[in-house]
Amino acid sequence: MRLVILGGGESGVGTAILGKKQGYDVFVSDFGKIKDSYKEVLVINEIAWEEEKHTEELILNADVVMKSPGIPDKSPIVKQLKSKGISIISEIEFAAAFTNAVTIGITGSNGKTTTTMLTHHVLKSAGLNVGLAGNVGKSYAWQVADNNYDYYVIELSSFQLDGIVNFKPHIAVITNISPDHLDRYDYKYQNYIDSKFRITMNQTEEDFLIYDANDEAILEWLKNNTVRAKLIPFSLTDEYSEGAFIKNNTMEVKINKEEFTMDTEHISLEGKHNLKNAMAASSVANILKIRKSTIRESMSDFQGVEHRLEKVLKIQNVQYINDSKATNVNSVFFALESMNSPTVWIVGGVDKGNDYHELMSLVREKVKAIICLGIDNKKIIDAFGNVVDIMVEVDNMSEAVKMAQRLSEKGDTVLLSPACASFDLFESYEDRGKQFKQAVKNL
Structure with a gap:
């Protein structure tokens, strides 16, 4: 062969x-x-x-x-x-044929890396023999060749799901869906949504699909298509007899007649979107019958993901935050939503068909200045030129950070949250984030 x-x-x-x-x-x-x-x-x-x-x-x-x-x-x-x-x-399809491990597949436009890392952290803390694969960690196929894991937590992009035939995770998670990578889907949002749902196409009644029940695209798809897996919704606003939700500052997870609760203030990750990631990871842990004390401990000591709302340094009482992983508008929405002080926002790169209008009210409310860091910034300037007082264009990270320092005052935040891919000026979002952190340290 x-x-x-x-x-x-x-x-x-x-x-x-x-x-x-x-x-x-x-x-x-x-x-x-x-x-x-x-x-x-x-x-x-x-x-x-x-x-x-x-x-x-x-x-x-x-x-x-x-x-x-x-x-x-x-x-x-x-x-x-x-x-x-x-x-x-895809690699995922090829490797899956050579392992009997229990797989947890996690996809979504945003939150999938955090949810993957958090889920892996809980399972590892519980003493399970578990590998971390997909877009994070070492390649899944490489691990199947070299290791003998009993469980895999796999972060799956829509591109990886496009190349599956028989791959079937025992537990699938869809964190959310918002327009992204539309350039690869003939600019049709529905094609991209269908692609994400390939994660459940081979699942049976024995399997589970955990999903954000506040997400319109997900609800619409579930209404029009049949899923064989057992559905486990999570929500910030609704309550379920089977699912995860927040009630009176408590996270509650009810699955298979078992109930798990945790005070949300003990969850280490900040922001509403991270409560959703915590509900998704806790749902996986409860399906796998991990001890409640282990889940609580893991949720409270998890350190977060590099380049995702990562606090870099505070200089002259200005907080610098690296959110280089925010490569689409929806990620930036979460980032701006969690800002509690006037913000100097560094944005730009390779646009993947972004519509910036959903950020308008947050930009009006929170952003005092915008620094465009990209080769073509026209769309950003057209969108926000009349919304913020100060707009500057730069073409390298060092200049962006120096300019941000000039425009910020005590108590402000400088946020790198690009909403775009990085390939015009950087090798990758990681390279962009590392350059940002280095430039901040050089101030």
Whole structure:
């Protein structure tokens, strides 16, 4: 069986190692450059590879192709594979066939990383033999090849879900859905929503789907489609006989006639959106019958996720916050909603079809100045030019942070929350966040 892997990054190399272990004839092809550290791994494992090209005769003879999530369906090589009827799957689909572990799959436009890390933290604290995979941690396939975990908590993007056929998490979580990556879905929001719900398509009555019951897109989809899994809603406003909710500053989770409660002020993560993430993670923990004292402890000592509303430093009584992971409008909405002081907002990058209007009232109420950090800032300037008094354009992080210091006064907050992808000026959102933190430290 010939396994061809498109993309020599974390998921590609992980799949190559697992494929080789399972006896496939493996070939890795990357249209860009492969990192030296990954090349070394491929060479040591005697796996054939190429970079900066796709050689058709070495690819079109595949029995199965694993496509890295970053490669769009409209790329020429993918179109050729499809026209030949060759099966194209994601790393998640490939690896799932080689493990009997219980999987918890978590998707959503926002909150999925925090919910994934928090869920993993609870399970690990409970002493379970658990791996963390997907968009965070080491590649799922790599871990299936090297480790023997009993449980996996997997963060799943819509791109990864597009490439599944039989993959079935025992517990699926949809944190929320808001317009994102529409450039990959023909600018049709419905296509993106359907993509997220692929997480439950193979689930049975034995499985669970945990979801935000205050989310319009989710409710609309559930109304028009059937789900076999047992539904576990969570909400900030409604109460359930089966589900999770907040009542009188207490988080309550009711599942399988069991009840779990926790005072919300003991939850370490701040903000309303994090109460939702905590309800989702607590629901998973309760389904897996983890001790209540362990869940409470884990919720109160969890440290949060880097680049997600991360407090960097306080300088001259101005708080600098790194929210570089906010790559869409909905994430920024949560960030601005949790600001309690006048805010200097650093925003911009590669726009993915954003509509900034839903931020209008929050910007009016909380933002005193906007610093645009991107190559093309026209949309942001058009949206907010008449809403804030001060708007500045810069083209590097150091300049953005220096300008923010000039525009802020005692008691203010400087918030990096870009609402956009980072690829115009940075390698990744992590690189953007690290540069922000370094620039703040250099002040």
